[in-house]
Every structure is written in C-alpha cells, then in structure tokens.
Amino acid sequence: MSIDLDLFIAAESSLSETASELQNALNVPFEPSQDGTGSSAFKALRNGVTLTLMVHDLETDRNLDFENYRYQLAFQFPDTRESAKEYAIEVFDVLSEKTSCRLLLSEDVQVELLRRT
Numbered sequence: 001m002s003i004d005l006d007l008f009i010a011a012e013s014s015l016s017e018t019a020s021e022l023q024n025a026l027n028v029p030f031e032p033s034q035d036g037t038g039s040s041a042f043k044a045l046r047n048g049v050t051l052t053l054m055v056h057d058l059e060t061d062r063n064l065d066f067e068n069y070r071y072q073l074a075f076q077f078p079d080t081r082e083s084a085k086e087y088a089i090e091v092f093d094v095l096s097e098k099t100s101c102r103l104l105l106s107e108d109v110q111v112e113l114l115r116r117t
Contacts, residue, residue: 003077003107005088007095008056008069010102015040018071018101019053025098026051026091049087050076069104 011018019030019042030042030053041054056072073091077084085107092105 003084005075005084006106007073007075007088007092008066008104008106009053009071009073009095010069010104011071015042015053015055015071021099021101022051022053022073022095025095046091047087048078051091052076064104064106066104069102 009018011021013021016032023030023044026044026046028044028046028051030044030051033041033043033052041052043053044051052074054072054074055070056066058066058072060067075084075088075091077087088105092103095101095103
C-alpha cells in the first residue's frame, strides 16, 4: 500500500531560490525539471527518494490552509516503504532546523502530521 506524503512550504522567495535553500539544507542537488503539467519544478534524489519541489494550486481544506503555503515538496518513494513517514518527518526536522520557512507535513493531502509556524 503506497503512502502519499507532501511537505508544504511557505516562502517568499522564488521557486529557484527556495530550491537552492532546500539544496543547502538537505545537502542534495535540486535540478530544474517539468512536472506532469509542464509547469516548472525542481527535483532531487535523496537516499533513493525523489523529492519534487513545485508550486501547487490546492485550496484550503478545513484546518489545512494550503493557500498559505506557496510550494509543495512531494515525496516519491521507490516502493511502499514502511519507513516513509519517518523519512518525511526527518526531512521536516532538517528543514525546520536549517531554514526559516513555515512548514506543513500532510498525508494524503487530508491529514496534518506536523506543522512549523
């Protein structure tokens, strides 16, 4: 069973500047890419997991105020990793420590797991 985890990032900087900030914090290169819709994105490979940074178009849903978070960092796991949630929490913790961005980690874009304001 696959798990859908996304980290939403509130940053005032551009997409490329935010990718650079994440690159420095996570110590992995983010390369320009296109997402499935042809929009700009940045991708990185970290410990076998593909990270895709992009602008999202989600609207606020109950207590998940997506509209206040400009970017989405999607995790693409190579399999149905048992440790997917732990991995996403580790990335959340590193970014909390090394960036000034507000963060929101969600599961299935419906359940809030962690938030840093």
